[in-house]
Amino acid sequence: MVKEVGRKLIAQNKKARHDYSIEDVFECGLVLTGTEVKSLRLGRASLIDGFAMVQDGELWLSGVHIPEYTEGTWTNHTPRRDRKLLVHKQELHRLIGKLKEGGTTLIPLSLYFKDGKAKIELALARGKKAHDKRAALMEREAGREAEREISRRQSGKSSKRTKFDD
Secondary structure (H helix, E strand, O other), rough: OOOOOOEEEEEEEEHHHHHHHEEEEEEEEEEEHHHHHHHHOOOOOOOOOOOEEEEEEEEEEEEOOOOOOOOOOOOOOOOOOOEEEOHHHHHHHHHHHHHHOEEEEEEEEEEEEEEOEEEEEEEEEEEEEHHHHHHHHHHHHHHHHHHHHHHHHHHHHHHOOOOOOO
């Protein structure tokens, strides 16, 4: 069998970047059962309600939904079970310190296969308030308008007509 090379995206949490301000991003391995891996290879997973927590000095992923493998039998897994995350000890101690500061949480951004191994990208994040979300949307829209205006001027078209255009 040929060994997989590269990165194959399985699931992405697009809403996380809207709801949270991302401070730090890092990669973790996952401890999975056989039917979970088979289900992931079919591209089936949801990170919507997922979060990571530190419990007894270990990092755990909770709330991530990996549906049961359709061809599985009695060996099938529970779809929303807690899964252990694999990180280096130094990285875990650094995370524990940042989480104790308060106001931060660990959320999954994406789930993917990297060289045949399941990995998850976690973000150390702070929740945004409603007015922060509106400000970010307005800022993004203003940037888009500025880009449109620049491209119009470079192409020689003016966005506004003046009385001298005739």
